[in-house]
Every structure is written in C-alpha cells, then in structure tokens.
Amino acid sequence: MNTVDPIAEVEAIVARAREAQRAFEKHGSQELYDRAAQAAAWAIMEPERNKHLAQLAVETTGLGNVPDKVTKNHRKTLGLMRDIKDAKTYGIVNDDKEAGITEIARPVGVIGAVVPSTNPGATPANNIINALKCGNAIVVSPSPKGVPTCEALLGFIHAEFDKAGIDCGLVQMIPGRGSKEKTQRLLEISDLIVVTGSQNNVKRAYTSGTPALAVGAGNVVSIVDETADLMAAAKKIKASKTFDNATSCSSENAIVVVDSVYDAFADALAASGDALITDDTKVTSQLWVKGTLNPRVIAQDAEKMIEALGLASEVPKGTEFLAVETKGIGPKHPLSGEKLSRVLSVYRAKDFNDAVAITKKIQTHQGAGHSVGIHSSDEGRPLILAKEIPTSRVIVNQAHTFATGGSFTNGMPFSLSMGCGSWGGNSIDTNLNWRHFMQTTKIVREIPANEPTLDDIFAGYWARSGK
Structure with a gap:
C-alpha cells in the first residue's frame, strides 16, 4: 500500500503555489490583482454559498451560530473590499521627488496561513483576498475541525478563478485533517507566515525562521x-x-x-x-x-x-x-x-x-x-x-x-486578526491588512545635500547642559 509522505506533500503544494505566483507576478497588473481578489471575495459573499459555508462551519466545528456567521462572512469581506478598492499594489505606488525615492510594489511570494476553527470561512477568505490583492499565492492550513469549510471555500474560489481565467494554484490548502508536522513544514518553506489562532501556533510561527505576522490572545x-x-x-x-x-x-x-x-x-x-x-x-x-x-x-x-x-x-x-x-x-x-x-x-x-x-x-x-x-x-x-x-x-x-x-x-481596517504589539508578543500592533502582504523596491536618486551643522542639532542641548 502506497502512503503519501506528508512533508513531500506540503513541499509539492508550496512548489505549485510558487510556480503560479511567479506567473501571476510576471504577467501582473493592478487589474489582474484586483480581479483575483474580487473573485475570491464573491466566492464567499454570494448569498447561497455564504449560507452553505456558515452552516458547514457550525455543523463541523460546533462553534457559533449560522445567522451570525452569515453576517460575519458578508460584512467582513465587504468591508475588506471597501478598504482595498483603490489601494495601489502594483507598479509605482509612491514617487517622492523631493526625497528622490520611487517605490515600486512587489509581492512577498507564497503566504502560509494558519487559521482557527472559530472562523473557518471568514478568516481564510480575508487572508486570501489580501494575498491576491498584492500579487501573492497563498497556502492555507486550517484547524482539523475547520477543514470541511476551508475545502468548500477553496472549491468556490477555484470555480470563480475558472470563470476569470486565473490559475487555481494561487490558492491552495494543506489537505486532510492536518498535523503539526505538515503545518510546521509550511511555516518553514513559505515566504511569509500569517497565523491567527492558538498561541502555540503563534510561538511556532515566530520560531520557524520565516518572517511571521501572528497575533496575540484576546481578553x-x-x-x-x-x-x-x-x-x-x-x-x-x-x-x-x-x-x-x-x-x-x-x-x-x-x-x-x-x-x-x-x-x-x-x-x-x-x-x-x-x-x-x-x-x-x-x-x-x-x-x-x-x-x-x-x-x-x-x-x-x-x-x-x-x-x-x-x-x-x-x-x-x-x-x-x-x-x-x-x-x-x-x-x-x-x-x-x-x-x-x-x-x-x-x-x-x-x-x-x-x-x-x-x-x-x-x-x-x-x-x-x-x-x-x-x-x-x-x-x-x-x-x-x-x-x-x-x-x-x-x-x-x-x-x-x-x-x-x-x-x-x-x-x-477590516480584519479578523488583531496585532498586539510587544505587549502580546507580536511583530505588529495594527489590524492585519493588505499592507502587510506587500513589500516595495526603492529607486534612490541623488538630491541636493541636506547636511546639518553641529549647532543645528545640539544648540538647545548645549544651552541647557553645556558642551
């Protein structure tokens, strides 16, 4: 009987995502990135699919209630789409003539996202939309109870991708009920990790060796x-x-x-x-x-x-x-x-x-x-x-x-992941949002010299404390 090596399985998924992301970036445009984000958003917001995802989430996790999950799936996604509607995430995003610096948006690459059972539809959708808006691929690792909802969500997203001519390899998940071993490998080989959920996963993210955006506990x-x-x-x-x-x-x-x-x-x-x-x-x-x-x-x-x-x-x-x-x-x-x-x-x-x-x-x-x-x-x-x-x-x-x-x-910003700063052991103190899924390349040009004298800097200090 042939068994699938779980580590090799994760590596193959990430390799597929990396291939899709490179093509997505190579042929990228703001219109393409926006279309991909819209496809993922409509996959969860379309009323019948939203209702199905909400029902499935409650049935399989035993957490929450259907009407509120329908509301959450809709409002969180609608709010996110409002936030990113006019955001520039492709090409030149800032050109400061005075400073001589031009900033060009660049994707991060492959995002590894660990999501909780409390919001098995809304949280991965939020991460997926942010990732696509900025030209990335994303691989989701759901909690064991959240697997059925995540599978259904990705099925809906892939159906929308097929309609829009977008590579389904951009959005994938770790199949099966998941394991710490498979999640750990995803953490190690992604380009950026996003973790919402248990503090054990947060700690593993920050010690994985991969740049991480993980959030603290609420109380x-x-x-x-x-x-x-x-x-x-x-x-x-x-x-x-x-x-x-x-x-x-x-x-x-x-x-x-x-x-x-x-x-x-x-x-x-x-x-x-x-x-x-x-x-x-x-x-x-x-x-x-x-x-x-x-x-x-x-x-x-x-x-x-x-x-x-x-x-x-x-x-x-x-x-x-x-x-x-x-x-x-x-x-x-x-x-x-x-x-x-x-x-x-x-x-x-x-x-x-x-x-x-x-x-x-x-x-x-x-x-x-x-x-x-x-x-x-x-x-x-x-x-x-x-x-x-x-x-x-x-x-x-x-x-x-x-x-x-x-x-x-x-x-x-609309988000399901709230950074808690150093107080909560996090690298961010803001709501996780699209800006965290993008990096920039800076073109730096020479400008007229702006070198202060010592008196410009220390005059006030010298007057109070002496030289």
Missing part, C-alpha cells in the same frame, strides 16, 4: 463609568458579547463598572437579556473541567450553555448571556481570563481610577496588547486608558466585537 475588558449612557452601553455590550456565541477574540470577557452606577447598570444589562450571577462558584465549577474550558459551553447558544452550566432553573427563560460578579484576577481566578462563551465577568470599581487599575491588572494577566473598551461621555478618559493600559486599541462607546476588527462607522 477584552470594557469600563462603564459614571458618565456613560447606561442603556446604550448595555445594548452594545449585549450585542457584542452574544454575536456568533462569543467566538471572536474581540468579544468582551469582563466589564468593570464604577460603583456609583453599578446597580443601575446591572438593571440595564438585565433589560438587555442577561442574568446576574452573584455566586461565581456556580459558574466556575462547570465552565472549567479539569482545568480546561468545558466544550459543552464554548461558543454555544445561550440555552445550551445555561443547561451545561446547570443553571436552567436559576435564570429567567430567554436569558441570552450570563453576567457573573467576581473579584479575583490572575491564574487562580479563571473568570479573569478568556472564556469563549456567553459568560461575562463583572467587576465593581470604587471610581474611574480604580476601574483603570482593575483593567490594567486583568490585561497584564491575559490579553495584553489586544484591546480594551470604555463607555463614557468624558472625552479625556480614553486618553488615560491609552497611556495606562498595555493595549493597542481603546474602543470608545462601541460594540467591541464589531468595532475592533473594522466597522463601517470607524476607521479601523
């Missing part, structure tokens, strides 16, 4: 202060927390509420569909099993989650998420970390300064560099958070899940 904390519109904040937090059953890394995992509005905000949350649990042991005893998150709870519909936690008789019928009062922060207090479920930890703060201190402590424990939120009408407070918290984003008066990864009502 979003949002502050509700005494100046907030409480009902508006409650509705936004509810919408964000429950979307796709909290599969997003941008879903709130904790809120910190200032004491003077705590009770009023608890009422607003209740009106929005939560049930407040005052004894956190009732949740922790079932949310974690042998130190890991209970799979019967992760990214499940509210009714299933509540049943799995044994709380069906203790919360009102129709409860959409649980708000759990707690105080502890750190490894011995799991409610202070990411929960990937419709469970929201609630901390009471004495005042705004105390709320900042609690938020900083939580972020230092887990989720550093990702993002925090604030619901406030005090325009100066977001700046305080930006200076005090180890975070790359401060989301102001918005539903966090929708705002962090790009929104039609803010200026963040």
Whole structure:
C-alpha cells in the first residue's frame, strides 16, 4: 500500500503555489490583482454559498451560530473590499521627488496561513483576498475541525478563478485533517507566515525562521463609568458579547463598572437579556473541567450553555448571556481570563481610577496588547486608558466585537486578526491588512545635500547642559 509522505506533500503544494505566483507576478497588473481578489471575495459573499459555508462551519466545528456567521462572512469581506478598492499594489505606488525615492510594489511570494476553527470561512477568505490583492499565492492550513469549510471555500474560489481565467494554484490548502508536522513544514518553506489562532501556533510561527505576522490572545475588558449612557452601553455590550456565541477574540470577557452606577447598570444589562450571577462558584465549577474550558459551553447558544452550566432553573427563560460578579484576577481566578462563551465577568470599581487599575491588572494577566473598551461621555478618559493600559486599541462607546476588527462607522481596517504589539508578543500592533502582504523596491536618486551643522542639532542641548 502506497502512503503519501506528508512533508513531500506540503513541499509539492508550496512548489505549485510558487510556480503560479511567479506567473501571476510576471504577467501582473493592478487589474489582474484586483480581479483575483474580487473573485475570491464573491466566492464567499454570494448569498447561497455564504449560507452553505456558515452552516458547514457550525455543523463541523460546533462553534457559533449560522445567522451570525452569515453576517460575519458578508460584512467582513465587504468591508475588506471597501478598504482595498483603490489601494495601489502594483507598479509605482509612491514617487517622492523631493526625497528622490520611487517605490515600486512587489509581492512577498507564497503566504502560509494558519487559521482557527472559530472562523473557518471568514478568516481564510480575508487572508486570501489580501494575498491576491498584492500579487501573492497563498497556502492555507486550517484547524482539523475547520477543514470541511476551508475545502468548500477553496472549491468556490477555484470555480470563480475558472470563470476569470486565473490559475487555481494561487490558492491552495494543506489537505486532510492536518498535523503539526505538515503545518510546521509550511511555516518553514513559505515566504511569509500569517497565523491567527492558538498561541502555540503563534510561538511556532515566530520560531520557524520565516518572517511571521501572528497575533496575540484576546481578553477584552470594557469600563462603564459614571458618565456613560447606561442603556446604550448595555445594548452594545449585549450585542457584542452574544454575536456568533462569543467566538471572536474581540468579544468582551469582563466589564468593570464604577460603583456609583453599578446597580443601575446591572438593571440595564438585565433589560438587555442577561442574568446576574452573584455566586461565581456556580459558574466556575462547570465552565472549567479539569482545568480546561468545558466544550459543552464554548461558543454555544445561550440555552445550551445555561443547561451545561446547570443553571436552567436559576435564570429567567430567554436569558441570552450570563453576567457573573467576581473579584479575583490572575491564574487562580479563571473568570479573569478568556472564556469563549456567553459568560461575562463583572467587576465593581470604587471610581474611574480604580476601574483603570482593575483593567490594567486583568490585561497584564491575559490579553495584553489586544484591546480594551470604555463607555463614557468624558472625552479625556480614553486618553488615560491609552497611556495606562498595555493595549493597542481603546474602543470608545462601541460594540467591541464589531468595532475592533473594522466597522463601517470607524476607521479601523477590516480584519479578523488583531496585532498586539510587544505587549502580546507580536511583530505588529495594527489590524492585519493588505499592507502587510506587500513589500516595495526603492529607486534612490541623488538630491541636493541636506547636511546639518553641529549647532543645528545640539544648540538647545548645549544651552541647557553645556558642551
């Protein structure tokens, strides 16, 4: 019986991608790159295919819900296409006469992309579109549960490529259920790695020897202060927390509420569909099993989650998420970390300064560099958070899940991968976007000399400190 060498299989796939990419670049144009990106985008956005991918994702991963995945597939892709519509990614992209530098866009080559089971359609589509827009080929390595959705997505993309006259070798995937061995080889022989998902994969990416764009863990904390519109904040937090059953890394995992509005905000949350649990042991005893998150709870519909936690008789019928009062922060207090479920930890703060201190402590424990939120009408407070918290984003008066990864009502790039800077052990602190999939060659011409004197540089220093 002949067996396929898994390493040779990955090497053959990457070789095929490299061949396709070289031809794509050789015969490239902005129109060709745009057409390829549009083909991949329509492959996931066409309504019937979108619905099929959403249904398949929920059936095979057991995570999230179909209506929200349909929305995510559509809006994330539409927003990305808006972002890249007029972006120059071919030929001369900048010509600075004064500096004497002309920049020419160049593809990176073959992108190796590792994608999670939480978004097995939207995340690879996002990476594929960005890669094609910049003239690259891409090989996707899905999580084992995400394989069927990824296979279906690539089938739809290849069908669109056939219609558009584009080489299907530009977009491929590692076949089968995947393995660490095959993924590791992809990491080693790609020209650039993009990793979204487990922190083990992130660490492997950064130590593979290949340039890597990998993102940190989420554990979003949002502050509700005494100046907030409480009902508006409650509705936004509810919408964000429950979307796709909290599969997003941008879903709130904790809120910190200032004491003077705590009770009023608890009422607003209740009106929005939560049930407040005052004894956190009732949740922790079932949310974690042998130190890991209970799979019967992760990214499940509210009714299933509540049943799995044994709380069906203790919360009102129709409860959409649980708000759990707690105080502890750190490894011995799991409610202070990411929960990937419709469970929201609630901390009471004495005042705004105390709320900042609690938020900083939580972020230092887990989720550093990702993002925090604030619901406030005090325009100066977001700046305080930006200076005090180890975070790359401060989301102001918005539903966090929708705002962090790009929104039609803010200026963040549409993305499903949020860089967390050095705080989160990442090479980027921005949303992963098309600019990360392109490099440039610089033509450098001589210009008139611009050499300062020592006095130009040091006059102020000498005046204060002497020579």
